Amino acid sequence: MCGRFALTADLQELAAHFGGLDLDRLAPRYNIAPTQPVLAVMAAPTGLPGSNRAPWRAGLVRWGFVPGFIKDPRDFPLVINARSETVFEKASFRAALRHRRVLLPANGFYEWRKAGKGERAQPFFIRPREGGLIAFAGLMECWASPDGSEVDTAAILTTAANAALAPIHARMPVILKPEDYARWLDCRTQEPRAVADLLAPLADEVLEAIPVSDRVNSASQNGPELQLPAEFVPLTAKPQKAPHSKASGRSRPGEDEAPAEPAQTQLSLF
């Protein structure tokens, strides 16, 4: 599924990809974790004809969906995903699926391939082969606290993994093609059933998976080094304590460059 992702594009790239967004600033983030704020793109309030403002607006919402009818979020589990196969049947998602469909922009996401019992899971950074932005299909809900304040929350829709990701993980986020953004976001004229066809696995050839170090495991780590191809280490090797140097001999890229040459583009290794 999708439990971590990255959004490192600048405002210009975001505006170009989505055809205009009303954003002031956005820090690059290489390790977005559940409960943190995530950028959500949604339909703008029905505008005046002739308005030249952006067709969509964007804002930060909490990653962890809370249905509107919940009294105390502490009584509700953290819901970071919604299964596209069953989302139409769930009371929790009903209103959001009808009225608050969103896109969650990303430059890629992380999946952990679980090895045998006792072995460490291997994280992969998964991104478009051509680079640039992708957009997850998401649902948003506004939760009203007893004291009158409001919190917007969101979940990412999931679907079966495509052939490219299946060796790593059985599920993947629903990633929409740019030509489908408008239909997904148009909750005014598109009934939920009319957008159900969009909730499908992405074409196999779009994404590549890069094995990365397990520094990404810790949600407190957040930097471009999280996307560097992991150095090759035999699977039997144990993690080193490295008592003298925490640098472990690896040089860092000083800048915010994604890896220029992924170590591999097929997943059938190991």
Place this chain on the structure above:
DNA sequence: CCAGACGTTGTT
């Protein structure tokens, strides 16, 4: 009818 749940992933 009322009571109680309301979610996903993964693992065995």
Place this chain on the structure above:
DNA sequence: GTCTGG
């Protein structure tokens, strides 16, 4: 093992 926090 299970829950909470990021």
Place this chain on the structure above:
DNA sequence: CCAGACGTTGTT
């Protein structure tokens, strides 16, 4: 998603 805590009484 993974990491890290997981408890109480009473004292400074």
Place this chain on the structure above:
DNA sequence: GTCTGG
């Protein structure tokens, strides 16, 4: 709020 279970 809405659905499922009894």
